[in-house]
Amino acid sequence: MAITVRRHHHPLLFLSIFLLLSYNTQAATLALFNKCAETVWPGIQPGAGHDVLARGGLELRPGQATSLRLPPGWSGRVWGRQGCQFNPATSTGKCATGDCGGQLYCNGIGGAPPATLAEITLSQSATAQDFYDVSLVDGYNLPISMTPFHSSAKCVTAGCVSDLNKMCPAGMAQLVTGIHFHSFCFY
Template sequence: MEVTMRPLLAVLLVISFFAYITVEVSATTIALYNKCLHPVWPGIQPSAGKPILARGGFRLNPKQAYSLRVPTGWSGRIWGRHECSFDSSGKGRCATGDCGGSLYCNGLGGTPPATLAEITLGEQDFYDVSLVDGYNLAIAINPFRGKGRCTPAGCVSDLNRMCPVGLQVRSHDNQVVACKSACFAFNSPRYCCTGSFGNPQTCKPTAYSKIFKTACPRAYSYAYDDPTSIATCSGGNYLVTFCPHHS
């Protein structure tokens, strides 16, 4: 199911749509809304054994929204790709978050660095925004009409503006378009929480993850950043917003 919306009314219509589907159907709805000033190509990767939604990817213009009916028990991740170019067959590439050079990710994940919205549906839903694979776009998750704490999650700051030099990814015109995780940049067990650092007792925040955490306190900044990063809700629907900081 797709809902394409005009500026100004988009968020109100998404919320109204949530109210309607909560009464009419039992399936969860996840709406993706683009508040960026440029197009975003969402990528969707299901967890193992879960169905692929919307062929795994599509274009979302500024101030547009797209709603997904999600089956019970679904889990997966959603991210935004930008500066993409595809031909009529769907082949091409993206500056960040690319999934095998295709418009339709069809089960493939995005190439880091990419900000990830992660959702697991069940009797109790779990959701978070992760910077463990780095950052490219700000993302927020807002639940609607659920039971429990149902707090927002996300990274609403533009980390590209504060990204340390050693983590920066630059475009052809020398603009910072993404920020690598320290793990991806340096491939060190200390930063990747692997080897002797592969448990919560030995893998601790680093100077790099602290930069991410300070800017985005409601997002995962490293692998064991659980207590302040995972949100829960029961029976809710979810709005995933790209560039939520834009008006």
């Protein structure tokens, strides 16, 4: 999943595995890229008082991309959901990881651990700082990295791009529908 954040005259980020985020001076564009070999369903949860984007969820097949406009000052988190099956008529179902209440469209609901998170906070103006990080506070399910895109600042890549499932301590492991997942902080 790959995420890139771009704002003219300002540094931002690139999240690599499935999401890409781009900004300009008035608004930002969140471009989501699925770089995984499997379909991934991005979940998007805004911070309190911020707009829900794309109803909070969507489906991206391998190699597929889409983009969403972010208003100035937007904050929130994005994560990849795996192993999802949804009823096309009702948009209800379940995801093996990152599930948000059995819904395709999370509508402001966060994902159930384990889920690797990309967290973004945009400033209200093009001259103030924006912030980004990759967090394992809710566990790990997919590799993600973020790197500045078209930025004049010297921001560094943030991410977790190794397959942590291969080195997960037994006490932190969780098996989900035959796939091995874990969380360092939650379990």
